[in-house]
Amino acid sequence: MTNHWNDIQHADVIMILGSNAAENHPISFKYVNLAREKRGAKLINVDPRFTRTSATADKYARLRSGTDIAFVGGMINYALQNGRIQKDYVVNYTNAAFLVNPDFKGPVDLDGVYSGLSGDKYDKATWSYQLDENGVPEKDTTLQDPNCVFQLLKKHYARYDMETVCKITGGDSKEYEDIYDLYTSTCRPEKSATIMYAMGTTQHTYGSQNVRAFSVLQLLLGNIGVAGGGINALRGESNVKGSTDHAALFHILPGYLQAPKASQQTYQKYVDDSTPKNSDPKSVNWWGNYPKYAASLLKAWWRDADPEKSYDYIGKYDDGVNYSTIPIIEQMASGKINGLFCWGQNPAVGCPSSRLVRRALAKLDWLVAIDLWETETAAFWQPEAGVDPAAIKTEVFLLPAAASMEKEGSISNSGRWAQWRWKATEPPGDARDDLYIMSELVHRVKHLYEKEGGAFSEPILKLSWDYAKAGMDSSSHHPDPREVAKEINGFFLKDVEIKGTVYKAGQMVPSFALLQADGSTCSGNWLYCNSVTDTENRLMRRDNSDPTGLGFYHNWAWCWPVNRRIIYNRASVDLSGKPWAKDKPVIWWDGLKKTWLGDVPDGGGAPGAVHPFIMVNHGYGQLFSPGMTDGPFPEHYEPLESQVPNLLSKQQESPVITRYDKAVQGKVCDPMLVEGAAACVFGSPDKDRFPIYCTTYRVTEHWQAGQMTRWLPWLGELVPHMFVEMSEELAKEKQIRNGEVVRITSIRNQEGILAHAMVTSRFRPFTVNDQTLHQVGMLWHFGYKGRVTGAIANDLTPLVGDANTMIPEYKAFLVNIEKVRR
């Protein structure tokens, strides 16, 4: 979230798209309702199905799963055609005026693709700006130059006219027109609109571009950095923000530093490659500090080694190779991964093509599952999983874990607030907290290396791991989370003088601006530098005073970066430092005291001294984003499994997505991998066997893969069975009555899964390209363990990876449904 949950109350228009917030983020509706009650805000919901969110919305419209960019692109076009943009904001704060390389060509010129395509990769050389002698982009602030970003954007989205958009999405043009008009009315400087989105936006083949489309729209309307604006990803778990901040992903290190690649053999090369350069004096170019963050991180891990040396200790990943979820499944299935830790994760239910996952688990030598209950993953070898235990050789260890109330630590919520949590009670039985389990592993592995030696033991033997506090049980090395918090913040490793102030060794680093590149500071995560001081762990603060009345609560917990509650807030004021919106200012300039008031401002200096988007190289919000791997403007393509041709261009799917159905073709691999990776692509004869669009989602009553809720009687009582929702029209066609059991099949699982039919008018067929298309939706909460059980929806989902992030497609794929005749 660029803003925070409680900031939703300042919005004038709220659009929930790609999210069912009422069901899956119930607390958010406290603020949605506040905005409606106090500001007269309007709520828009766009979803393939009429949900509990739709039920409470002021305006609702439908789209077919996987056509988000068409819908949002239509709105961008509407804004551009009708002058519904915040002109001053667009000219001064976005890259609209930048002149693009004249050799750049887009889908308008090349029928659906961008210049530089070779095979399944883009060479991005032409996706660049015309630079002056200092390397600063040339601009045309009149926005008239045909090569300026604004004109290219206009040309790109001119194709997204209402008729075409509705033909693609299957939506109603009157409803869309109403929504476009209402939403773009927030182009007025004093108005703001927010977009609340979740996995309905991101878990798509084009998930990254879906979010990019939101960014373009919000920048045009001047809605980023302001109160009641932003693009707000509603995270699905209480600490998922914390887990990404601290790098529970393969391609980053803590603080979103880049994971080193095999081609970066020296620290110097790694740092040079990762540090963007910019000679515009107004561009803060925050990532220019990369060497400070990287050196401090390496010092946090190996206190006694120079960063140049300890860089060698980190694993490097092969250039161009991906290690995200789908490749892990593939590597297990191919027998290349022999052991797996599943820490609070249930891939046997939650991963795409999960039947393949369970089969792949059987190829492991060992599996460690750490969870509150025995999950489907931990029990993949049991008869309930439909397998013969005697045929499975994998050794499975189940470690009981402590629940959130049974351990001390912190979580970082969607709005970037890091909050401390204290232990309320002891965990039951042999259950242990995660930090203890992790720490024990480190100590025992270290011990084994000490005793037995081994190849390249240095990184492990020299690892700094001193979280155990005096007075605690030293034999068990129980680590103190407060010590971990200190290391995450970072401290001085020797006495350092900076701008006349001397910092003693051991003192906490007060802010990431003071982190050093020479190894004299350590910091486990530069983003969290400023969270722990010499006297206080700010994560523990609980002062709920709100002097500005805007809901910043600066003394409640701590928010990264440097306790800034709304990021890019520099864009909430005009060039003279006056807030666009007088009734909900985020920051404002006090000319007498020469200081900013309100929230912690983004970047220092007087009004106009720096460009507001300090995290991007040139300092401007990016309408044109050359950083994407699949195109600088979001473009509509059909999902891989679709019944209709792309009506916008000849390019059916984006050429750069990762297709596992293709990857396994012609390879010698296990037949289960071929089956599990198959896809029912447009134009193939299989498409008639699986004519129905399907999507998956959650309900309020269960959580994620269900391992925490399906064991609870009160929640099991509310939603006791797996169901598939379908329209009355489809039910009639298939002679299915409400409540009957049906079989759903996909090309990856032709035996199919069983579910109860929930026949409802909340789903309606779509008319797309003069075809009638049915869409159904399934819960993905169920599995074979727990008090309430049911079929696993992900047994049907495909293995397709987004071109930028490899996030799997869970929301648009093809199935068939038949009544089960008993």
Add this chain to the structure above:
Amino acid sequence: MTEYIKLIDLTKCTGCRACQVACKNWNDLPAESTGFTGSLQNPADLSYNTWCLIRFDEIQNGSGMNWVMRHDACMHCEWPACVKACPSPGALVRTDTGAVVHDPNFCIGCKACTAACPFDIPRYSAEQEKIAKCTLCYDRITDGRKPACVTACPTGCLTFGPKAEMLAKADARAAEVQGVVYPRNPKYQTNVLYIMPKAIDVAQLQHTNPNPKMPTTILWWKNLFKPFTLIGMGAVAGAAMLHYMVRGPHEPHEPENKEGGE
């Protein structure tokens, strides 16, 4: 003791069912073994162990639809039919907080309240031979807390407070959303009120009573027949006494010698 009102603003309900679970939690009610109902409404109805239920109604409205989620629990009537009908003193009581509470210690399981309630709220358990229903968390509200459902509600749909304040709030909110307060009926007052949005007609919703009133049979029975029967019983007792005074105690007959046989 303050009299309270619970206000249910249906413009704000998202059907998350936090209230339904919080009710079970606070009142320590066991989960039921439920089946697939074809709807999200589950359990399908209120019961001895389910005192609060979100009901889901899909109502077609021209080309669009209303999907109404409604918190359904005891309405806590000002002149409760259940209390009126109950023959066992102390088993059902309207307290001065406005909460109508049941006490299983005095319940005789006669089910008179279940027949009397205009909202079909009290539920009988054949196993326990008693009834149970929402108590407005009498144990919480007399301790300065809000009912469990209100505390759990994340969206502002359920609110709770002193009667006069809540009545004013209800009227203001209904005006704001151009809806109505239900059942804001001078002839039948309750300590639970709904804000019904203008698009929703109470009569279209399941398990509602657009015109709640005290059942006439109860009034006839309790106000008319019962006094008469009491008079009747008194008259019988009086006549017996009179008979005693006039005729003296009833003496046993001399046993007739029926021993026969030679």
